[in-house]
Each structure stands twice: as structure tokens, then as C-alpha cells.
Amino acid sequence: MSAAIPYGLCSAVLVGLGLFGLITHPQPLRKILAFNLIGSGVFLLFGVIARRGAAVGFGGDPVPQALVITGLVVAFAGTALAVALLLRLVDETRRGTLRDE
Amino acid sequence: MADFLLAAAGFVLVTVAVGLVRILSGPGDADRIMAAQLFGTGGIAALLLLAQAMSVPAAIDVGLVLGLLAAFVSVAFVKGVTRSQADEA
Amino acid sequence: MALAFDIVLVLLILGVATWTISARDTFAAVVGFIGFGLVLALAWVCLAAPDVALTEAAIGSGLTGGLLVGASARLRRTETTSGETPSISLRLSAGVVCTFISAGLAAIVLELPGKAPTLAPQVAANLAMIGLDNPVTAVLMAYRAVDTLLEVVVLLLVLGGIWSLAPDHLWGGSPGSRHLAGPDGVLPFVAQLLVPVGILVGIHIFWIGSVAPGGEFQGATILAAMWILATMAGLVDMPAVSRRWLRLLLVAGSAVFFAVGFAGFAMAGAFLAYPEAYAKLLILIIEIPLTLSIAATLALLVAGPPERAPQE
Amino acid sequence: MSLALNGLTIVAVCAGAFFFLAGTVGLLRFPDALSRLHALTKADNLGLGLVVLGLLFQVGGVFAALKLIGVWLLTLLAAATVSQLLARAARASGPHE
Numbered sequence: 219m220s221a222a223i224p225y226g227l228c229s230a231v232l233v234g235l236g237l238f239g240l241i242t243h244p245q246p247l248r249k250i251l252a253f254n255l256i257g258s259g260v261f262l263l264f265g266v267i268a269r270r271g272a273a274v275g276f277g278g279d280p281v282p283q284a285l286v287i288t289g290l291v292v293a294f295a296g297t298a299l300a301v302a303l304l305l306r307l308v309d310e311t312r313r314g315t316l317r318d319e
Numbered sequence: 320m321a322d323f324l325l326a327a328a329g330f331v332l333v334t335v336a337v338g339l340v341r342i343l344s345g346p347g348d349a350d351r352i353m354a355a356q357l358f359g360t361g362g363i364a365a366l367l368l369l370a371q372a373m374s375v376p377a378a379i380d381v382g383l384v385l386g387l388l389a390a391f392v393s394v395a396f397v398k399g400v401t402r403s404q405a406d407e408a
Numbered sequence: 409m410a411l412a413f414d415i416v417l418v419l420l421i422l423g424v425a426t427w428t429i430s431a432r433d434t435f436a437a438v439v440g441f442i443g444f445g446l447v448l449a450l451a452w453v454c455l456a457a458p459d460v461a462l463t464e465a466a467i468g469s470g471l472t473g474g475l476l477v478g479a480s481a482r483l484r485r486t487e488t489t490s491g492e493t494p495s496i497s498l499r500l501s502a503g504v505v506c507t508f509i510s511a512g513l514a515a516i517v518l519e520l521p522g523k524a525p526t527l528a529p530q531v532a533a534n535l536a537m538i539g540l541d542n543p544v545t546a547v548l549m550a551y552r553a554v555d556t557l558l559e560v561v562v563l564l565l566v567l568g569g570i571w572s573l574a575p576d577h578l579w580g581g582s583p584g585s586r587h588l589a590g591p592d593g594v595l596p597f598v599a600q601l602l603v604p605v606g607i608l609v610g611i612h613i614f615w616i617g618s619v620a621p622g623g624e625f626q627g628a629t630i631l632a633a634m635w636i637l638a639t640m641a642g643l644v645d646m647p648a649v650s651r652r653w654l655r656l657l658l659v660a661g662s663a664v665f666f667a668v669g670f671a672g673f674a675m676a677g678a679f680l681a682y683p684e685a686y687a688k689l690l691i692l693i694i695e696i697p698l699t700l701s702i703a704a705t706l707a708l709l710v711a712g713p714p715e716r717a718p719q720e
Numbered sequence: 721m722s723l724a725l726n727g728l729t730i731v732a733v734c735a736g737a738f739f740f741l742a743g744t745v746g747l748l749r750f751p752d753a754l755s756r757l758h759a760l761t762k763a764d765n766l767g768l769g770l771v772v773l774g775l776l777f778q779v780g781g782v783f784a785a786l787k788l789i790g791v792w793l794l795t796l797l798a799a800a801t802v803s804q805l806l807a808r809a810a811r812a813s814g815p816h817e
């Protein structure tokens with residue numbers, strides 16, 4: 219059993235947990251949080267793949283690791299855009315909901 | 320030695336995680352951010368222990384970054400609280 | 409022992425994640441998410457990825473945390489839970505679907521082929537040629553430099569998207585309200601102490617990126633956080649988004665990146681190809697303006713759209 | 721020699737872990753936000769200091785040792801000033817919360 223297996227299972231659960239939150243939470247900010255959990259799960263899966271690719275003295279394959287760094291920065295940018303959209307929505311409608319009634 | 324340091328890191332982590340229960344019971348937002356701060360300090364301690372146990376000196380840098388940004392988050396919290404009070408008034 | 413620690417850490421991650429999803433109060437969930445980023449940074453150290461651990465601690469926990477804490481404080485008053493909770497049948501079916509997805513992913517993780525594919529030997533073989541010792545920085549700045557270039561462009565596009573959310577009459581103004589230093593002066597004191605130290609740490613993390621874990625994204629995030637800290641303390645004010653120097657600062661990184669990229673055609677025969685003798689120098693020439701541009705972009709992403717009318 | 725150093729490390733790190741435990745107990749048991757803050761900021765920074773002290777016996781170079789002390793000083797500085805801010809925020813939001 220590879221040392222990375224517990225983290226692999228962890229990433230699988232994180233994706234499911236985040237998806238559940240994304241579907242069931244009515245508040246938009248909670249949906250943003252849940253979406254970030256899904257993202258973290260996917261990144262962690264990348265980390266497990268990278269760890270398994272350890273070779274020639276590196277602790278892990280540097281290519282997926284670099285991709286995760288890129289991904290984290292883009293995920294932050296996406297979160298910032300979502301938060302800005304949400305705050306504008308609240309300013310316009312005075313309600314923190316996605317329903318149109 | 321590495322095993323002892325790892326065990327210590329695990330112990331500190333579990334201890335501060337119990338402190339996170341404080342977030343559950345609240346009652347105030349200040350308690351929640353306090354628990355996050357305790358979690359931050361414990362996390363830094365665990366990182367330093369981990370750096371030595373697994374001989375990853377870079378983990379010390381992670382601790383440094385964590386310490387800085389924990390302060391940043393706390394300041395953002397204080398600003399957020401005072402701002403929402405100003406909005407209400 | 410190492411395995412036991414891994415399992416404790418994984419349980420902790422899952423516990424904090426469950427809390428983030430199940431908390432009743434949005435602010436409590438945000439604090440949970442900050443803690444989640446912290447334990448995840450520990451996990452990245454255990455996965456032998458200290459570069460990612462730095463990024464997670466800086467962006468995943470710190471900068472995202474600051475952004476969400478601010479947003480949840482502003483959304484406090486609009487928070488309603490009544491009448492919107494989804495029905496029990498929807499939650500049940502969502503739970504079943506998500507359990508299946510998790511189980512499927514877990515099965516894939518357990519069934520991964522015995523011999524993992526890896527690009528590590530290829531990365532190692534060419535490290536000496538570009539004069540860097542940190543393989544992750546080498547991938548970001550040399551082998552997959554196109555990815556990094558496009559990522560910086562994406563950051564600028566997102567910033568454009570956020571700015572375009574400003575109402576018409578505020579266009580060209582400054583983001584956020586003007587922060588005034590409190591009469592007690594604790595906050596300016598904190599900022600005056602922390603900001604210089606933070607800038608130093610940021611430059612340190614950026615500079616060691618060529619030989620040890622660190623690099624432009626991690627350094628830039630710390631610089632961005634320090635800029636916002638100084639703004640919140642009232643030491644400096646956010647500039648109006650129409651300022652020319654600000655626009656120049658934002659595009660400087662990608663402009664230099666593109667310039668070096670096109671110069672690659674002349675020097676080495678391909679876009680973003682570095683001639684061997686100058687590889688390290690060229691990477692440094694790209695990295696310095698890139699770090700400043702990323703820092704400015706990240707700070708403005710957190711600051712949000714303009715909220716004050718431009719002063720003429 | 722290394723046995724003695726290891727012994728010192730174990731003593732210091734254990735003491736540090738104890739203070740983290742004390743901080744958690746304080747956070748859970750004390751009745752109001754200000755006294756919880758009081759328990760927390762002292763205990764966990766002392767705990768971190770002892771852990772750093774213990775690790776100092778293990779590191780090789782002077783630079784690494786200085787960096788460890790630097791992390792502790794930074795945390796101390798941040799905690800001391802930020803807890804001041806948090807206390808004001810806790811008091812402003814009132815005891816009823």
C-alpha cells in the first residue's frame with residue numbers, strides 16, 4: 219500500500235462532500251465554499267498522482283505539482299469573481315438569494 | 320527521534336482540533352476567529368515539528384507564511400465586523 | 409508512525425470539511441474553510457510537495473480566507489434560512505448521488521496501476537540546462553511557461569470582469585471604502601509592524617524559488633496580502649482603477665512575458681524558447697515584473713469593483 | 721552528546737504540547753470571550769516557543785535556527801497585536817453575543 223492512499227481516499231470523499239454542499243445549500247456564499255471543497259479534492263488527487271510519480275530523487279512528479287499551483291491561483295480568481303458577482307447581486311436586489319420571485 | 324516528533328505533531332494537531340469545537344458552540348464571531356487563531360498557532364507548531372521529522376526544511380517557510388496570513392485574516396475579520404456595524408448604524 | 413500521522417491528518421481534513429458544509433452559520437463555515445486550508449497545507453508537506461503547501465497556505469487559506477471573511481461580514485444582514493431549505497427528498501437523493509461519486513473515485517484511487525507514469529526523469533535531465541534547482545519552478549517558468557503566461561492573462565481577465573461589475577457612475581473610482589485609522593491606533597500599529605516584515609518574507613519566498621520551494625506566485629500572494637493590510641489600516645489608500653501607473657503595473661508582467669516569448673523566435677527558434685546560455689537570466693527578467701503584476705492583480709481581486717466615484 | 725540533546729528536545733516539546741493542551745482547555749472552559757482570549761494567547765504562544773526551543777537542539781545550521789526563532793517572534797508579534805484588536809471587537813459586539 220502506497221503512503222499516498224489515505225490522501226487519495228480523502229480527496230474522493232472531499233469531492234462528494236463538496237458536491238453535496240453545492241446542491242443542497244440555498245445560500246450562494248455556501249455554494250462558493252462547497253465548490254472550493256470540490257476543487258481542493260481534485261487538487262489533492264493530483265497531489266496523490268504526483269506523489270506516486272516520485273523518481274530520480276524527487277519526492278513527487280514536479281509537473282502535476284506545478285499544475286496544482288496554477289490551479290490554486292485560478293481557483294482563487296474564480297472565487298473572487300463569484301464573490302464580486304454575489305455582492306453586486308445583493309446590492310441590486312437587497313436579498314441574498316438566487317431565487318427569482 | 321523522527322517518530323517522537325511526528326507523534327508530538329499529531330498530538331498538537333488533535334489538541335487544537337478539539338479547540339475548533341469552540342467554533343461549533345460559538346457563541347460570538349470573535350470566539351470563532353479566536354479558535355482559528357489557536358488552530359493557526361498549533362498548525363505552525365505541527366509544521367515545524369514535521370519539517371524536522373521529515374527533513375523538509377521548506378516547511379518552516381510554510382509556517383512563516385501561515386503566521387503572516389493568519390494575522391491578515393484576523394485583521395480582515397475585525398475590519399469586516401466594524402464595517403457591518405457602521406452600515407447598520 | 410508516518411502512516412498513523414497521515415491517517416490522523418486525513419481524519420482532521422475530513423472533519424473540518426464536514427464542518428464547513430454542515431455549519432448552520434455562514435461565518436462559522438468560513439472560519440472552518442480557513443482551518444481546512446491550514447490542514448491541507450500540512451497534507452501537502454506530507455505528500456512531498458512543499459511548493460504546493462506554500463501556495464495553499466498563502467492563497468487557499470490566507471487570501472481566500474480574507475476575501476470570504478469580508479464578504480460574509482457584508483452578507484450578514486441578508487442571510488435568510490427560512491423557506492429555502494431544500495426538501496428532504498432532494499437532500500436524500502443528493503446524498504446518494506454524492507456517495508456514489510465518492511465511492512467511484514475511491515475505487516479508482518485504489519485501482520491505480522502499480523507503476524505510476526512520471527515526467528520526473530525528463531524534468532531532472534534538463535534542470536542543469538536552465539540553471540534552476542527547484543524542479544517545480546522549472547516546470548512553471550520553462551517547460552510549461554505557456555501555461556503560466558496564460559494563467560496571468562486569466563487573472564487580468566477576471567480583474568476586468570470584477571471591475572465591470574461597478575455601477576456606471578462609479579467607473580474609474582477606487583475600490584472599497586476609505587479606511588481611516590482609528591483613534592486608538594492599534595490597527596495602524598499592527599500594520600506598521602507586520603507590513604515591513606511581510607514584504608521581507610514575500611521577497612525571500614520569491615527569491616529562494618529558484619533553488620528551494622517558493623516562487624513568484626507565493627511571494628506575490630504575500631505582497632498582495634500586505635498591501636491589503638496596509639489599506640485596511642488606513643496607511644495607504646487603494647488607487648483609482650483608472651490610474652495609468654496602476655494599469656501599467658498590472659500588465660507589465662504579461663507584457664515582458666510576451667516580449668521574451670516572441671524574442672524566443674529570434675533567439676532559439678520557437679515561442680518562449682530560451683537560449684541555453686541566458687535561460688536563467690531571462691527567467692529572472694520575466695519573474696521580477698511578473699511577481700509585481702501578480703501581487704497587484706491579486707490585491708485588486710480581493711478589493712473588488714470600484715465603490716467610490718472618481719475624483720477629478 | 722546527541723542523547724542529551726535528544727532528551728532536551730523531548731522535554732521541551734512535551735512541555736510545549738502540554739501548553740497547547742492547556743490553551744484548548746481554557747478555550748473550552750472559560751465563561752466569556754475576553755478570558756478565553758487571555759487563556760489562549762498566552763498558552764499557545766508559550767507552547768509554540770517551547771516547541772521551537774526543543775527543535776533548536778536538532779537543527780544543524782545557524783541560519784535554520786535563526787529562521788525557527790524568527791517564526792516564533794513573528795507569531796508572538798502577530799498574536800500580541802491581533803489579540804488586542806480581537807478583544808476590542810469582542811467588547812464592541814457586546815457581552816450578550
